[in-house]
Structure formats: structure tokens, C-alpha cells
Amino acid sequence: SGPATVSPTGSPTGADQARMAQSGSHLTNAQGTRLHDTDHSLKAGPRGPVLLQDHHLREKIMHFDHERIPERVVHARGAGAHGVFQSYGTASAVTKAGFLAPDVETPVFVRFSTVVGSRGSADTVRDTRGFATKFYTSEGVFDLVGNNIPVFFIQDAIKFPDVVHAAKPHPDREIPQAQSAHDTFWDFVSLHTEATHHTLFFMGDRGIPRSYRMMEGFGVHTFRLVDAEGKTTLVKFHWKPKLGVHSLVWDEAQLINGNDPDFHRRDLADAIESGAYPQWELGIQTFPDTPDQTFEGIDLLDPTNIVPEELAPVQPIGLMTLNRNPSNFFAETEQVAFHVGHLVPGIDVTDDPLLAGRLFSYLDTQITRLGGPNFPQLPINRPHAPVNDMLRDGMHQTAVHRGVAPYQPNSLDGGCPFTAGADMGAYIETPVTVPEGRKVREAPESFSDHFSQPRRFWLSMSPVEREHIIGAYTFELGKCYEEAIRKRTLQVLANIDPELCSRVADGLGLPAPEPTVPLADVEPSPALSQVGGTWPVD
Numbered sequence: 287s288g289p290a291t292v293s294p295t296g297s298p299t300g301a302d303q304a305r306m307a308q309s310g311s312h313l314t315n316a317q318g319t320r321l322h323d324t325d326h327s328l329k330a331g332p333r334g335p336v337l338l339q340d341h342h343l344r345e346k347i348m349h350f351d352h353e354r355i356p357e358r359v360v361h362a363r364g365a366g367a368h369g370v371f372q373s374y375g376t377a378s379a380v381t382k383a384g385f386l387a388p389d390v391e392t393p394v395f396v397r398f399s400t401v402v403g404s405r406g407s408a409d410t411v412r413d414t415r416g417f418a419t420k421f422y423t424s425e426g427v428f429d430l431v432g433n434n435i436p437v438f439f440i441q442d443a444i445k446f447p448d449v450v451h452a453a454k455p456h457p458d459r460e461i462p463q464a465q466s467a468h469d470t471f472w473d474f475v476s477l478h479t480e481a482t483h484h485t486l487f488f489m490g491d492r493g494i495p496r497s498y499r500m501m502e503g504f505g506v507h508t509f510r511l512v513d514a515e516g517k518t519t520l521v522k523f524h525w526k527p528k529l530g531v532h533s534l535v536w537d538e539a540q541l542i543n544g545n546d547p548d549f550h551r552r553d554l555a556d557a558i559e560s561g562a563y564p565q566w567e568l569g570i571q572t573f574p575d576t577p578d579q580t581f582e583g584i585d586l587l588d589p590t591n592i593v594p595e596e597l598a599p600v601q602p603i604g605l606m607t608l609n610r611n612p613s614n615f616f617a618e619t620e621q622v623a624f625h626v627g628h629l630v631p632g633i634d635v636t637d638d639p640l641l642a643g644r645l646f647s648y649l650d651t652q653i654t655r656l657g658g659p660n661f662p663q664l665p666i667n668r669p670h671a672p673v674n675d676m677l678r679d680g681m682h683q684t685a686v687h688r689g690v691a692p693y694q695p696n697s698l699d700g701g702c703p704f705t706a707g708a709d710m711g712a713y714i715e716t717p718v719t720v721p722e723g724r725k726v727r728e729a730p731e732s733f734s735d736h737f738s739q740p741r742r743f744w745l746s747m748s749p750v751e752r753e754h755i756i757g758a759y760t761f762e763l764g765k766c767y768e769e770a771i772r773k774r775t776l777q778v779l780a781n782i783d784p785e786l787c788s789r790v791a792d793g794l795g796l797p798a799p800e801p802t803v804p805l806a807d808v809e810p811s812p813a814l815s816q817v818g819g820t821w822p823v824d
């Protein structure tokens with residue numbers, strides 16, 4: 287019997303192409319020619335030399351030699367799952383995005399990850415976790431590429447290579463593999479005090495989640511939603527796990543790393559396989575789109591800020607259920623390509639300078655990681671909307687494009703009514719007014735307060751969470767070789783809270799410094815605590 291997926295004309299048809307890899311009942315080479323032996327090289331006699339003419343051996347070894355692709359430069363280790371997003375329709379008041387209209391179901395693929403460790407590193411290390419979701423909407427792909435911590439280390443993407451270099455293993459010995467316990471990390475975050483808020487979150491329980499199923503997710507940046515009339519609203523996206531937010535304690539995390547380095551990956555796959563489908567509600571905090579883009583004095587373009595949920599409650603807009611494991615890790619979890627610039631009509635970006643850099647970085651890195659510019663054609667990345675672009679050729683092109691005129695307008699291949707605008711359902715960038723000013727390399731004054739929000743976080747923690755944070759700083763800083771870095775970090779802690787600073791200083795056997803800034807007068811936000819807070823999801 288010949289390969290069933292080849293049409294009478296001899297060319298593979300649509301979906302058949304995807305199955306081509308393993309069709310037919312006989313083992314073949316890559317060209318479909320049947321093999322009679324794949325266990326022995328072709329030799330001049332059973333004990334003689336292997337012959338150069340063994341084209342099967344050469345094909346098999348050549349392909350094997352190229353099985354690995356570069357791992358992601360960050361977020362290399364991850365686990366993925368398929369699912370569905372069911373919209374409640376509550377976001378229709380603020381966005382025209384079709385997949386957020388009432389009762390729309392959209393397929394999704396989610397990849398959870400650690401940030402620093404390499405592809406084979408352990409799961410329960412202290413780290414931020416990625417929470418990236420690809421929505422295959424009927425209007426194109428929308429990616430929400432978030433983390434389990436609502437703020438980021440830096441305010442401007444130009445610092446991203448620096449923070450990652452500081453967090454990654456030392457370049458001479460490639461240690462430590464996947465932990466923050468080293469001098470370059472603490473050197474960076476104590477010199478760049480904008481990192482204080484993220485560092486505090488990450489020394490807290492969110493740095494060692496119990497399970498991917500029990501993590502919140504955050505879009506971090508402020509986004510701009512647009513309704514059918516063009517009215518805009520600023521929003522922050524939140525994922526709230528139905529199972530609640532839970533973490534490990536440090537000793538558990540250490541033991542699990544030894545016993546089962548795949549703990550989170552296994553937990554996700556086992557839960558889905560047994561029908562215990564993890565669920566998250568997607569919610570938004572909404573803010574008026576005012577010219578200064580601030581809310582209650584908080585600069586919404588600063589990704590080191592949160593807006594307390596007590597000031598802007600998270601409003602549920604839909605439910606995501608992960609209900610299917612990938613059938614092939616490489617094809618799906620490894621080859622998936624997320625990008626903050628994958629947007630659909632009704633969702634736009636803001637001028638957050640960290641987001642601006644991300645809008646460049648993801649596509650750029652994927653050209654290297656996925657071998658050329660045609661990775662949107664990989665099955666996991668293909669939109670579930672019709673694609674009619676004018677992108678042509680390039681490495682690993684799999685489409686057979688028709689026509690002779692890949693340009694618009696043209697008079698040869700027929701016109702494409704793409705210029706008519708919003709009424710055609712097109713993506714239109716919101717025509718926001720750009721503030722006037724001089725072209726400068728400097729941060730706005732509103733980005734300069736690095737301690738008020740960390741202090742709010744600290745004041746919002748329950749006693750047990752505070753003990754965990756003190757223990758984490760003491761442990762991690764205890765691994766630093768340079769005393770100057772430990773002392774500088776204690777100064778940062780003094781500017782957050784004297785008790786935090788003195789307890790860590792005691793643990794390190796160092797004197798506790800006095801604050802160098804007045805302690806901020808801020809109210810706690812109970813929603814930040816995993817014990818007292820989180821969302822009322824039934």
C-alpha cells in the first residue's frame with residue numbers, strides 16, 4: 287500500500303501535508319523510498335570499511351546532527367498546553383476585539399517557563415515564571431506574553447541585555463545554572479534600584495510557585511483597548527487561577543529539584559491527562575486614557591509599577607481551560623513563537639519604553655531560533671484566520687504562492703480591498719497624540735521613585751510571607767562573595783523597611799544601614815498577599 291496522503295495528482299493535500307511525516311505502513315527514507323535495513327551501515331564485507339556511497343547512513347546521520355535548534359535566549363525551559371478561551375463578553379464595553387465578544391470560544395496555546403535556566407534546568411528554582419498565551423482568534427493571532435509577577439526589573443528595554451547578562455551564569459564558569467544567588471545578579475539589582483520591586487516579589491513566595499496551575503499571570507505593561515467607535519481605555523491584563531495562588535516553601539523547592547527536576551512540567555501534563563483541567567479567569571483593570579497616562583498618581587507607562595486592585599478592581603472578561611497536552615514537545619512547545627506585536631483590532635500598545643523594545647526583540651530573536659523568517663508557517667504558529675500576505679520566499683518557505691505580482695496595488699493578479707479601513711475589520715493603530723519634547727536619552731521624572739511601591743508590597747505581606755522574604759534575602763545574599771554588594775543591597779532594603787533590613791542584616795552578620803530616602807507613606811494592598819489576598823474566584 288502506498289502513502290495514503292498523496293492525492294491522485296501526486297501532491298500532498300492541505301492537512302495531509304502535516305501527517306506526511308508518518309504515513310504509510312513501511313519505513314522509508316525522507317524521499318519516501320522504502321528501506322529494507324536501517325540497523326547496519328553499508329560495508330565492504332561484514333568486517334570491512336563503511337562505504338561513502340551509503341546514502342541512507344548519510345541522510346540519517348546528517349538529519350540527526352541538526353536535530354537541535356538554539357534554545358530561547360531567555361525562558362528556555364518551559365512546558366505548554368492547548369486549551370480554549372471562553373469570553374464572557376464583559377470586555378465588549380471597552381474593546382471591539384471579536385474574541386472578547388459574548389460567548390466566543392477561541393483556541394489557545396499556553397507556554398509556562400522559567401526565565402534564567404537553560405532548557406534542561408530544574409523547575410522549582412527561585413525565578414520569575416513566564417505565562418505566554420497564544421489566542422488563535424478569527425481576526426488573527428493575539429499573544430499575551432506575560433509573567434507571574436506583575437512588574438519588571440527594568441523600565442527601558444535598552445537595559446534588557448544588561449539585566450539578563452547579570453542574571454545568567456557567570457561567563458567564565460557557567461555557574462550558577464539557574465539561581466539568583468550570585469554576585470552579578472545582586473550587583474545589578476542593587477545598582478539599578480528600579481529593580482527593587484521585582485526583586486522583592488521574586489524573593490517572596492511568587493518566586494517558587496507550587497504549580498503552573500496555581501500561578502497568576504500578568505501582562506505587566508499597560509495596554510490600550512479600542513471600542514467600535516474608536517474610544518480608548520487603558521488596561522492591565524491579569525490571569526487568576528481557579529485553584530488559587532500557592533507556592534512552595536524553600537526547603538520543599540530544594541528537595542523537589544533533586545527528586546524530580548521536571549516537577550512543574552509533570553504536574554501540568556498529569557493534571558491535563560487525568561482530566562483535572564487547569565483554569566484561569568482573564569481580567570482587566572481599566573483606567574481612563576488621559577493625556578498623562580497616570581492613574582491615582584501612578585505612571586501607567588512604568589512597568590515597575592502595579593496599580594493596587596483596591597484602587598482599580600480586576601474585572602473578569604473570560605475563562606481559559608487547558609485541556610490538551612502537546613503531542614510533540616518540539617513541534618509545539620519548542621517551536622511556538624510568541625510576540626507582543628501579535629495584536630488584533632481592538633487591542634493596541636502604549637508608549638511604555640520596555641514594551642517598545644519587546645516589540646522589536648521577539649521577531650528578531652525568532653529569526654535565529656527558528657531558522658529564518660518563515661516560522662509563522664509552522665503548524666503551532668499558524669493563524670486560524672485566512673492569511674493573504676505578500677511575504678515571499680526565504681529560508682524554510684513551505685507555501686507555494688500563486689500569481690506573478692506580489693505587490694499592491696497591482697493590475698495583474700487582481701486587487702485586494704485592504705485599504706478601506708476599520709469597516710473592513712482591519713487593524714488600525716490608534717491615532718494617539720504624541721507628547722512634544724526634545725529627543726533625549728533620559729527617563730521621565732515619574733520613573734524615579736523606586737521605593738514607594740516596594741514598601742507597599744512589604745506592608746501588604748502577611749507575617750509568614752515576610753519571614754519567607756527575610757529568609758530568601760538572607761540565603762541568597764549569603765551566597766554573594768563580595769561584601770560590598772551585600773552592604774549595597776542592605777541599603778536598598780533599608781529604603782524599603784527598617785525591619786526587613788535589620789533582620790536580613792542580622793542574618794548576614796552585618797550592620798543595618800539607615801534609610802537614605804524618607805520611607806514612603808503608603809497603604810497596604812491586601813490583594814498582593816497570597817494569604818490574605820487573591821481574587822474571589824469561586
Ligand code: HEM
Pocket residue numbers: 357358359360361364397398399415416417418431432433437438443446505506507589622623624640643644647648651652655
Ligand atoms: C521570551 C515575558 C521583557 C525578550 C519571553 C517569554 C515570556 C516573556 C513569557 C517566553 C515566551 C515563550 O514561552 O516562548 C516577558 C515579560 C517581559 C519581558 C513579561 C517584561 C514585562 C522582555 C524584554 C525583552 C524580551 C524587555 C527584550 C528587549 C525576550 C526574548 C525571548 C523572550 C528574546 C525569547 C523568545 C523566543 O525565543 O521565542 N519573554 N519578557 N523580553 N523575551 Fe521576554
